[in-house]
Amino acid sequence: MIPARFSTGPGQVAQLAEHAAENRGVGSSILPLATQHMNGADAVPDEESSPPLIPPPVQLVAPDGTSAGDFDVGLDPEGLRELLRLMIRARRLDRECCSLQCEGELTVYPPFEGQEAAQVGSAFALGADDFVFPSFRELAVAIARGVDAVEYLRYHRGNWHGGPYDPIANRFAPICVPVATQIVHAVGWALGAKLDGKDACSIAYFGEGSASEGDFHEGANLAAVFRAPVILFCQNNGWAISVPLDEQTAAPIFRRADGYGFPGVRVDGNDVLAVYAVTKTAVERARAGDGPTLIEAVTYRIGPHTTSDDATRYRSEEEVARWRERDPIERYRRYLLGAGLADEAFVADCGSDAEEWVGEVRAGISSLGAPPASEVFDFVFAEPPATFARERDRFLDDLGHGDA
Amino acid sequence: MTWDTAMPEFTMVAALNAALREALANDPRTLIFGEDVGELGGLFRVTEGLQREFGRERVFNTPIAESGIAGMCVGLALAGWRPIAEMQLDGFSYPALDQIISHVAKYRERTRGRAPMPIVIRIPSFGGIRGKEHHGESPETYLAHTAGLKVVVPSSPLDAYRLLSLSIADPDPVIFLEPKVRYSVKEQGELTVEGPAIGTARVLREGSACAVISYGAMVERCLEAAERLAGEGMECRVVDLRSLVPLDVETITDSVLATGRAVVVHEAPRTLGMSAEIAARIMEEAFDHLEAPVMRVTGFDTPYPPASLEQYYLPSVDRICGAVRTTVTWVR
Numbered sequence: 001m002i003p004a005r006f007s008t009g010p011g012q013v014a015q016l017a018e019h020a021a022e023n024r025g026v027g028s029s030i031l032p033l034a035t036q037h038m039n040g041a042d043a044v045p046d047e048e049s050s051p052p053l054i055p056p057p058v059q060l061v062a063p064d065g066t067s068a069g070d071f072d073v074g075l076d077p078e079g080l081r082e083l084l085r086l087m088i089r090a091r092r093l094d095r096e097c098c099s100l101q102c103e104g105e106l107t108v109y110p111p112f113e114g115q116e117a118a119q120v121g122s123a124f125a126l127g128a129d130d131f132v133f134p135s136f137r138e139l140a141v142a143i144a145r146g147v148d149a150v151e152y153l154r155y156h157r158g159n160w161h162g163g164p165y166d167p168i169a170n171r172f173a174p175i176c177v178p179v180a181t182q183i184v185h186a187v188g189w190a191l192g193a194k195l196d197g198k199d200a201c202s203i204a205y206f207g208e209g210s211a212s213e214g215d216f217h218e219g220a221n222l223a224a225v226f227r228a229p230v231i232l233f234c235q236n237n238g239w240a241i242s243v244p245l246d247e248q249t250a251a252p253i254f255r256r257a258d259g260y261g262f263p264g265v266r267v268d269g270n271d272v273l274a275v276y277a278v279t280k281t282a283v284e285r286a287r288a289g290d291g292p293t294l295i296e297a298v299t300y301r302i303g304p305h306t307t308s309d310d311a312t313r314y315r316s317e318e319e320v321a322r323w324r325e326r327d328p329i330e331r332y333r334r335y336l337l338g339a340g341l342a343d344e345a346f347v348a349d350c351g352s353d354a355e356e357w358v359g360e361v362r363a364g365i366s367s368l369g370a371p372p373a374s375e376v377f378d379f380v381f382a383e384p385p386a387t388f389a390r391e392r393d394r395f396l397d398d399l400g401h402g403d404a
Numbered sequence: 405m406t407w408d409t410a411m412p413e414f415t416m417v418a419a420l421n422a423a424l425r426e427a428l429a430n431d432p433r434t435l436i437f438g439e440d441v442g443e444l445g446g447l448f449r450v451t452e453g454l455q456r457e458f459g460r461e462r463v464f465n466t467p468i469a470e471s472g473i474a475g476m477c478v479g480l481a482l483a484g485w486r487p488i489a490e491m492q493l494d495g496f497s498y499p500a501l502d503q504i505i506s507h508v509a510k511y512r513e514r515t516r517g518r519a520p521m522p523i524v525i526r527i528p529s530f531g532g533i534r535g536k537e538h539h540g541e542s543p544e545t546y547l548a549h550t551a552g553l554k555v556v557v558p559s560s561p562l563d564a565y566r567l568l569s570l571s572i573a574d575p576d577p578v579i580f581l582e583p584k585v586r587y588s589v590k591e592q593g594e595l596t597v598e599g600p601a602i603g604t605a606r607v608l609r610e611g612s613a614c615a616v617i618s619y620g621a622m623v624e625r626c627l628e629a630a631e632r633l634a635g636e637g638m639e640c641r642v643v644d645l646r647s648l649v650p651l652d653v654e655t656i657t658d659s660v661l662a663t664g665r666a667v668v669v670h671e672a673p674r675t676l677g678m679s680a681e682i683a684a685r686i687m688e689e690a691f692d693h694l695e696a697p698v699m700r701v702t703g704f705d706t707p708y709p710p711a712s713l714e715q716y717y718l719p720s721v722d723r724i725c726g727a728v729r730t731t732v733t734w735v736r
Contacts, residue, residue, distance in 0.1 A: 131482075161514040168482065174514045178506045184472045185507070188479020188487075195435075195461055196483070214499070218472035225467055379517040380552050382575035385603060385650030 054252050057298050058278055059268040063326045065334025073277040081342050083124060083272050085350045087116040087329045090140035092354035093149060096362060097139070097156065101307045105366055107158040110137045114270070114302035117328030118235045120144045121275030122203065122297070125283055129200040131193075133173045133186035134163070137235075138205050147172050150364035159371050180206055180213035183232065187223045190230035190286075201229035201286035203279075208296075209240025211253050220294065224260040229286035231279065232257075232294045235269060237301040242314035254296035262292045269297030270328040273335075300326070373399055411592040416558070419565035420450045420526075420582065422595055424488065427572045428458045431486060434572065436463045438473060438490030438526075447492055448528055448587050470496060474503035477523045478511055486522045488572060494529040494581075495538025501546060508577045509552030523577040524568075529557075530621055530671055531703075532585035532718055534711035539584075541708060542672030547579045548648045548681075554578045555648040556602060559623035561591040563606070567646060569597045578602075583621035603650030607659070611639030614728050615659035617682060618669040619645040622719055626669055629724035638732055648678055656682060657689040664695035665731045669719050674702040696734030699727040 061067050075083075094111050101109040112119065119140035123132070132141055142152050147164045155163050155175050162174035173189075176182035186204035193200045210216055211234055223230050234253050238245055257264025263285075267278045275297055282293035300323035304311040311320075336342035377384075377392040384392070414422070427434045436451055442465040445452030455463040466473050470491055477487040491497035504525065511521050531540030548555045556571050556578055558564035564582070571578040600606055608623065609630050616626045623644045630640040641659050645652060660666050666686055668679035683698040701719040709717050 133479075160516060161510075162516065165516065166518045167515050168519060173482065174511070174519075178502065181475060181503060181506060184475025184503065185479040185482070187472070188476030188481075189483045190479070191476065192480045192483025192485050195485070202479070215471055215475060215503075218467075218469040219475070221467055222469060222472045222476065375516075379513045379515075382512065382517070382520055385554070387651055387653055 055266060057266045057268040057271075057296075058274045059271050060274040060277065061271050061331060061335045063270070063331055065331050065338055067335060067339065071273075071277075073273050074280065075276070077341050079124075080273075080336065081346060083120060083276070084329070084332055084336055084342065084347070085353060086120045086124070086144050087140070087272065087332065088350040089354045089357055090116050090120060090143050091329060092351075092358045093143065093361060094139065096358045097153070098303070098307060100362065100365060101156075106153065106156045108306050108308045109156050110306045111303035112137045112140055112301070114300045114323060114328070115235055115237055116140050117272035117332065118269035118275055118297040118299045119205075121272040122205075122231075122233055122279040122295070125276050125279035126203060127200065127283070129171065129198065130283065131171045131173065131186070131189050131200065131202040133182040133189070133202060133204040134175060135179070135182060135206050135210065136175050136177050137207075138175075141205060142172060145170070145172055149361045150368070153361070153365050154368060157365060157368055159368060160375070180210035180215040180219075182206070183210070183219035184215050184222065186230050186232075187219045187226070187228050187292075190223065190228035190292075191226050194226070194229055194289075199287055201231060201283055203231040203233050205233050205235065207240060208234055208236040208238075208245055208253055209243065209248055210234070211256070212248055217256075220256065220260045220262075220292070223292040224262050227289070227291035229289070230292045231282045231286060232292060233279070234294065234296045235299055236296050237269075237299050239301055239305070239311075239315065241305040241309065242311075244315075252296065254294055257292075257294035260292075260294075262294065264294040264296065266296045266298060269299030270326050270331060272328060272332050299328075408592060412594065413590045413592045414561045414565070414595065415588050415590050416561040416564045416582070417448060417450055417452075417587045419561040419591075419595060420568055421452060421454070423565045423568040423572070424451060424454060425457070426569065427486075427488065428454060428462055431572075433484065434462070434486045434488060435480065436488045436490070437466050437476075439466060439468055439492045441465060441490050446490055448582075448584065450526070450528075450582070450587075451490065470498075470500040471503050474500035474508055474525060477525065478503070478507045478521065481511075481521045481523055482519055486572070488524045488526065491525060491527040493539055494527055494541035494543050497525075497527050497543060500525070504547070504553070504579070505550050509550045512576070513552060520575055521577045522575050524571050524574075524580055525577070526568075526580045526582060528584045528587075529581040530583045530585065531708055531714055532583075532621055532671075534714065535584075537708065537710065540714065542670070542677075542703065544581060544648055544670075544672060544678060545676055547581075548651075548678065552577065553649060554602065555581065556646065557581045557583070557620040557648060558646065559583065559586065559620055559644050561586075561589065562593045562595065563599075563644075563646065565595045566597050566599055567602065570602050574602065581620065585621045586624070589624075600646070602647050603652055605646055605652035605655040606644045607641060607655065608644050609640065609642040611641040612663055613638040613640055613732050614665040614667060615641045615643060615656075615663045616667050616669060616724065616728065617643045617645065617656060617659065619648065619678070620670070622669045622671055625719060625721050626724060629721045629728065632721065632725055633728055636729075638728060640728060651681070651685070653685050653689060656685060660686050660690040661693050664693055665728075665734075666694075667699045667701060667724065667727045667731055669701045669724055671703045671718050673705045674700060675705050677702050696731045699731050701727045 123144035164170040254264035254266040679700040
């Protein structure tokens with residue numbers, strides 16, 4: 001039994017929402033919803049064992065696509081439709097990447113199916129100058145940010161490390177596999193932006209397993225102490241490879257923010273509008289100089305950890321089926337249709353748009369040759385040591401052609 | 405050494421402090437941060453007065469979070485800053501190794517050169533100060549083994565100034581290992597960056613009997629040993645490497661060509677210490693010129709011992725002299 005004094009979650013949501021209300025008003029419409037405890041159990045992965053008084057995630061659209069009340073997240077109808085188009089593109093490409101991996105066109109690939117709303121909704125709330133620090137499963141974030149998908153997938157093609165060719169121009173840091181290490185990079189960037197007096201924030205994406213790492217805790221504390229304009233965006237997808245949430249943590253992740261001194265919010269990660277609204281509020285807090293926010297987006301990884309993983313070894317078909325019923329794209333499609341914001345023709349257009357676009361991406365990937373052999377050495381140093389240069393030259397000479 | 409009362413003199417702490425002050429003054433993108441670097445000026449006072457002079461936005465304390473400190477360097481560099489971070493002590497820098505190895509060293513390569521990492525991480529290092537455990541570590545092998553880093557180790561105040569100034573100006577990440585036991589040693593002369601670059605070793609004493617190659621605090625002991633051996637008719641050529649990456653293989657090789665013999669000295673444990681790399685390089689470059697095996701005088705393959713035992717662990721002048729005598733009198 002958790003004592004009542006620990007039930008700070010709704011208060012923090014309210015605080016976040018109130019703050020937004022003071023500034024631009026996005027959160028004001030979330031506030032009543034967030035505190036009504038609506039439909040919360042639907043999005044808690046392990047509802048049977050969840051301790052009481054954990055607040056339900058912020059939710060604007062129920063899993064059946066009905067809205068819980070009147071709200072305005074501040075997007076016009078075109079923006080609202082764009083969210084669906086991006087999620088459909090993302091899912092279509094994600095599935096294509098799994099196929100491309102099977103065909104040997106990509107190396108091991110981490111699918112994100114089920115997490116489209118968490119990724120697209122949060123990325124859509126960012127401004128042009130804001131900087132994304134992804135982990136390795138954020139292709140949908142990259143798509144929503146306009147990162148060139150072929151460039152991004154060169155990483156999974158095994159052509160280069162990192163991700164987009166120019167992280168600074170793309171405001172998208174290299175794909176980061178060492179778990180949680182990107183969080184402190186995001187904090188450093190945010191501190192740098194603050195020292196520059198820039199009106200920009202950073203966002204670090206990570207999973208609930210990453211939140212067990214020291215870099216999560218160091219990053220959260222540093223962000224709080226420096227009041228850095230950074231959003232710590234946790235996609236709690238229930239599984240860290242084969243380790244379930246209740247073997248990862250004994251307390252809700254969003255609540256950790258309380259210990260560092262900034263707001264933590266739990267949001268239904270399969271509700272794209274709720275994710276957008278909560279992230280937008282956190283972005284506005286950051287821009288206003290109020291420091292970091294921790295967002296825990298409760299979602300689910302429908303696929304395996306990577307194409308090398310066999311998820312049937314550690315979780316049941318029934319569990320996956322339950323989460324398929326909460327599909328973020330289907331939910332949002334129903335919502336748009338029900339609210340009269342889109343029609344079936346638009347949805348069909350999204351499908352054909354995704355099909356055509358993914359065809360272009362596939363062609364782009366398949367046409368990529370291997371990089372020149374010199375790239376083993378090319379980018380390690382700006383001013384290479386003599387021993388390094390000599391080793392490189394010998395290697396290139398051995399290849400028999402000096403420019404490889 | 406002669407002492408000229410008209411010449412300025414500097415401790416290594418003062419020389420390093422001057423290099424940091426000038427970097428802050430000359431480049432508004434430089435930042436200094438770490439544990440206790442603010443009002444206190446760091447445990448060893450290397451950053452003394454800098455926060456007062458340049459303000460709390462340019463020079464600031466951090467929480468005790470070494471991984472976070474190193475990781476923030478990456479983010480700040482991405483945002484266009486030139487971070488100069490201080491790790492409080494060698495033994496406390498290990499939590500930062502994940503960030504240093506996985507990101508500080510690799511970020512340039514991981515971004516195909518689009519995100520340069522002009523980062524300096526200073527680590528007060530090595531033993532000889534009668535310190536508690538974890539205060540006498542020699543972390544250089546972990547770092548020199550990591551592609552993408554430069555590893556610099558000064559041995560004297562004036563060169564510490566030059567090397568730190570050059571490290572801050574370097575476009576690549578530099579791990580700057582400061583020998584704590586040399587912090588308060590004084591040297592006379594002018595502070596200048598003119599002189600040998602990073603990657604160029606200094607020959608501090610000429611001789612044809614044997615090359616004695618070292619870095620950091622052990623350089624002084626090698627010079628003492630050379631002085632004693634000169635009295636026995638053995639003139640040693642003493643080489644201060646100054647940086648381990650880049651490693652000045654040319655000067656090492658030249659020294660073997662000039663003497664036919666080499667003794668490598670460091671306080672790090674023997675196994676896979678820098679002396680192993682140096683001996684291998686000598687084999688590759690100057691095997692036919694060797695009159696004797698390359699000898700190593702190093703710390704032992706033990707944890708750094710408690711204060712009252714550290715004199716046994718650290719290479720002593722006696723041990724260095726013994727190795728040189730063995731080398732010089734080697735019979736095939």
